[in-house]
Amino acid sequence: MSNFDAEELDEAVTLAGPGRIACNQVCYHLGQRNIEHEVIPRCEAQSVAVVAYSPFGSGQFPSPRSRGGKVLSEIANARGATARQIALSFLTRRESVFAIPKASRPEHVDDNAGGALRLNDDEIARIDRAFPLGPSAELPIV
Ligand SMILES: NC(=O)c1ccc[n+]([C@@H]2O[C@H](COP(=O)([O-])OP(=O)(O)OC[C@H]3O[C@@H](n4cnc5c(N)ncnc54)[C@H](OP(=O)(O)O)[C@@H]3O)[C@@H](O)[C@H]2O)c1
Numbered sequence: 001m002s003n004f005d006a007e008e009l010d011e012a013v014t015l016a017g018p019g020r021i022a023c024n025q026v027c028y029h030l031g032q033r034n035i036e037h038e039v040i041p042r043c044e045a046q047s048v049a050v051v052a053y054s055p056f057g058s059g060q061f062p063s064p065r066s067r068g069g070k071v072l073s074e075i076a077n078a079r080g081a082t083a084r085q086i087a088l089s090f091l092t093r094r095e096s097v098f099a100i101p102k103a104s105r106p107e108h109v110d111d112n113a114g115g116a117l118r119l120n121d122d123e124i125a126r127i128d129r130a131f132p133l134g135p136s137a138e139l140p141i142v
Contacts, residue, residue, distance in 0.1 A: 028052035
């Protein structure tokens, strides 16, 4: 299923029965972290995986010259990774979350498949400050 908010998720699980819903596909990227407020915790409580679509912001990935982009580049350089690998690692830092980046160029596929790193608390805090969660709002639908 896709774009279910927390209440809709509860309703769907009630209708379908426990263990019948595999995942909830929702918009999630560094500039749009709204699902962290309610959707991710509810999915975890209902044992439903979270599938993050548009994890690079649909072409709006932070430029290396931006404040946030610099933070990603610094962490990437220190870890021998790319900025996008760091972004994917941040987004999938909880076991319940998967990401489905879209890539049509083979080198982009290789980059994205390069492996999610386990970020440490300091790295997570730096990314969190550079791309703040923001207040809870209605679920964005792209
Ligand atoms: N369930 C839903 O309601 C819903 C809604 C929207 C999207 N989706 C799904 O979510 C997935 C991703 O969506 P999206 O297209 O919005 O955006 P996205 O994954 O955030 O970004 C895709 C863009 O990033 C580029 N890119 C990917 N990897 C890169 C890399 N390593 N280096 C540089 N550029 C890179 C791609 O370029 P290239 O293509 O040139 O490689 C493409 O321009 C798709 O599978 C889509 O079907 C689902």
